[in-house]
Amino acid sequence: MTASPDDLPAAVPAMWRALKRGYQAEPVLLPVAFGLSLLAALPDALIALWLMFLADGVTQGDRTLMVVSALGLGGSATATWFLRVVSDRTQRRFRDRVTIALESHVAQLQASVSTIAHHERPDYLDRLAVLRDQVFVLDHMYMSLFGTAGWVLRLGITVALLVSIHPALAALALFALPTVLTSTWRPGAERAAEERGASSVRLARHLFDVATTAPPGKEVRLTGIGQRLVARRRAAWERWYGPVASARWASAAWHTVAWAIFGAAFVGSVVFVAQVIEGTPGQVLLVLAAGSRLSAYLSATVGEIGFLRGVWLDGSRRLAWLEDYAASLTVDADQPVPHRIEDGITLERVSFAYPGTDRLVLEDVDLHLPAGAVVAVVGENGAGKSTLVKLLARMYTPTSGRILVDGADLSRMPADEWRERLAGAFQDFYRFELHAQQTVGLGDRPRLEDRPAVTTAVRRAGAEDVVTHLAAGLDTQLGPSWPGGVEVSFGQWQKLALARGFMRDDPLLLILDEPTAALDAETEHALFERYAAISRAGAEAGSNGRITVLVSHRFSTVRMADLIVVLDGARIVEHGAHETLMANHGPYAELYGIQAAAYR
Ligand SMILES: Nc1ncnc2c1ncn2[C@@H]1O[C@H](COP(=O)(O)OP(=O)(O)O)[C@@H](O)[C@H]1O
Numbered sequence: 189m190t191a192s193p194d195d196l197p198a199a200v201p202a203m204w205r206a207l208k209r210g211y212q213a214e215p216v217l218l219p220v221a222f223g224l225s226l227l228a229a230l231p232d233a234l235i236a237l238w239l240m241f242l243a244d245g246v247t248q249g250d251r252t253l254m255v256v257s258a259l260g261l262g263g264s265a266t267a268t269w270f271l272r273v274v275s276d277r278t279q280r281r282f283r284d285r286v287t288i289a290l291e292s293h294v295a296q297l298q299a300s301v302s303t304i305a306h307h308e309r310p311d312y313l314d315r316l317a318v319l320r321d322q323v324f325v326l327d328h329m330y331m332s333l334f335g336t337a338g339w340v341l342r343l344g345i346t347v348a349l350l351v352s353i354h355p356a357l358a359a360l361a362l363f364a365l366p367t368v369l370t371s372t373w374r375p376g377a378e379r380a381a382e383e384r385g386a387s388s389v390r391l392a393r394h395l396f397d398v399a400t401t402a403p404p405g406k407e408v409r410l411t412g413i414g415q416r417l418v419a420r421r422r423a424a425w426e427r428w429y430g431p432v433a434s435a436r437w438a439s440a441a442w443h444t445v446a447w448a449i450f451g452a453a454f455v456g457s458v459v460f461v462a463q464v465i466e467g468t469p470g471q472v473l474l475v476l477a478a479g480s481r482l483s484a485y486l487s488a489t490v491g492e493i494g495f496l497r498g499v500w501l502d503g504s505r506r507l508a509w510l511e512d513y514a515a516s517l518t519v520d521a522d523q524p525v526p527h528r529i530e531d532g533i534t535l536e537r538v539s540f541a542y543p544g545t546d547r548l549v550l551e552d553v554d555l556h557l558p559a560g561a562v563v564a565v566v567g568e569n570g571a572g573k574s575t576l577v578k579l580l581a582r583m584y585t586p587t588s589g590r591i592l593v594d595g596a597d598l599s600r601m602p603a604d605e606w607r608e609r610l611a612g613a614f615q616d617f618y619r620f621e622l623h624a625q626q627t628v629g630l631g632d633r634p635r636l637e638d639r640p641a642v643t644t645a646v647r648r649a650g651a652e653d654v655v656t657h658l659a660a661g662l663d664t665q666l667g668p669s670w671p672g673g674v675e676v677s678f679g680q681w682q683k684l685a686l687a688r689g690f691m692r693d694d695p696l697l698l699i700l701d702e703p704t705a706a707l708d709a710e711t712e713h714a715l716f717e718r719y720a721a722i723s724r725a726g727a728e729a730g731s732n733g734r735i736t737v738l739v740s741h742r743f744s745t746v747r748m749a750d751l752i753v754v755l756d757g758a759r760i761v762e763h764g765a766h767e768t769l770m771a772n773h774g775p776y777a778e779l780y781g782i783q784a785a786a787y788r
């Protein structure tokens with residue numbers, strides 16, 4: 189693995205890459221928005237200058253100077269508002285457009301990663317979750333960069349104006365530093381206090397959910413724990429709030445001290461200009477106006493830079509990481525996906541450990557799945573059945589060994605093309621809350637709205653009863669949180685998921701990983717009996733050599749398979765047809781005996 193979680197790409201190049209991405213997305217809007225935010229900073233910073241001219245004009249009785257400076261003042265004020273509106277609008281537009289571009293980019297990257305390893309590793313998951321959240325703030329970052337440039341410009345002009353009166357006045361900027369320090373340091377300290385109490389907040393929120401939401405409602409009432417939940421929630425909240433409140437008071441105290449220092453220096457500099465260097469009234473006014481803005485400009489600058497550092501650098505590094513990670517997984521796909529399977533799928537000494545772990549979940553698996561066969565995989569929980577299926581679906585690549593489809597290496601076929609030739613359903617299916625038609629139709633995206641195709645799939649899955657119970661049949665919205673949406677039971681969801689899995693008409697590989705565990709044994713048996721019959725009939729009729737891989741706990745279902753593979757502790761311990769395995773009196777026969785006895 190070339191990209192591990194600890195080696196995020198370096199910050200500056202990553203930020204540069206994110207910038208370039210923004211530029212690629214909006215090559216015109218980006219410079220325009222940037223220029224406007226600089227322009228908008230100008231008139232605001234120049235107001236102090238006009239004030240000085242105005243005051244000097246008044247005291248010297250110079251009418252021209254008075255009129256010009258009054259016009260300048262009015263113009264500056266107007267331009268400040270006007271440019272702020274224009275630049276805000278431009279920036280917002282840029283931001284909206286760049287958000288969509290970045291979101292699509294991240295989604296595209298995640299989808300382009302052909303294995304699902306990154307969806308199952310906790311460290312990657314955390315990182316992706318943060319990235320997903322940060323996509324929404326990444327756009328703030330561009331704003332923040334524009335903002336920073338604007339503040340730096342204002343600050344520069346203001347200091348230049350002060351220095352133009354007397355170089356010593358530059359020192360006023362130094363006295364503003366304590367306010368900057370407290371305004372950067374204290375929010376962090378407050379946040380730290382909040383974060384230290386995060387587990388209490390989480391607990392409080394959880395208790396609130398338990399006390400107020402529907403799913404736990406019955407049991408909350410039955411057990412009578414309602415009052416206790418409320419009390420414990422209150423206590424958890426207090427545990428969080430106490431330290432946070434003290435941190436906020438401390439902040440207030442620090443701010444007061446810092447502003448007192450700046451205030452003293454400010455008054456001092458006004459006195460300095462008026463008394464010591466005997467400046468004109470206009471110069472005094474300039475110091476008043478510029479000085480009072482200085483601290484605001486300085487803290488805005490420092491604040492923006494801190495924001496940039498904290499979020500953008502981090503966000504852009506994660507984005508760069510995802511880009512690198514996606515690129516690192518792209519392998520040469522130089523083998524075509526066959527139209528039909530002639531011989532079969534062969535596993536050659538396949539071993540597999542989940543990324544980030546070194547325990548082999550499959551070890552030295554040699555297996556031939558003949559074209560046209562129905563293959564059942566059995567074994568205890570954790571034996572590696574689902575893992576085997578995921579490898580066949582190319583969700584992962586074997587750690588060592590090869591999977592060959594008619595002799596060609598599966599890992600060198602384009603993953604998306606291979607998956608287009610897969611069909612099937614998993615135990616941990618997803619509840620797509622759409623219209624029933626689409627929930628099923630998704631199984632073959634081009635035929636999402638194809639009513640006859642969906643009806644056929646529903647029939648294949650034996651899910652007709654689910655559909656007939658829906659008020660508007662296939663046009664019923666699923667999921668009670670949507671307008672007009674209905675909730676269906678777990679078993680019904682499962683049947684719909686199964687129907688989705690049966691949407692494709694000519695898959696090369698059909699995977700059924702305990703998709704019917706919630707159904708009763710007889711329904712499952714009947715379903716697969718019929719399914720296997722169709723499948724075999726197809727194979728005889730010279731179809732595409734489809735292989736069906738079925739994972740089930742129920743031996744009544746398993747026994748009808750052409751080939752039964754028994755997994756135990758990452759290895760294949762036995763394989764063959766039901767009769768052969770029974771005659772062997774091995775592990776299969778034993779397991780079969782236990783289950784048959786239980787049913788008798
Ligand atoms: N994403 C994963 N990351 C790490 N280990 C996993 C992951 N998925 C499954 N495992 C482990 O691999 C082993 C085999 O799991 P699985 O193939 O799901 O077994 P089965 O389907 O036979 O119950 C188990 O020990 C399980 O804990």
Ligand SMILES: [Mg+2]
Nearest residue numbers: 573574575701
């Ligand atoms: Mg499983």
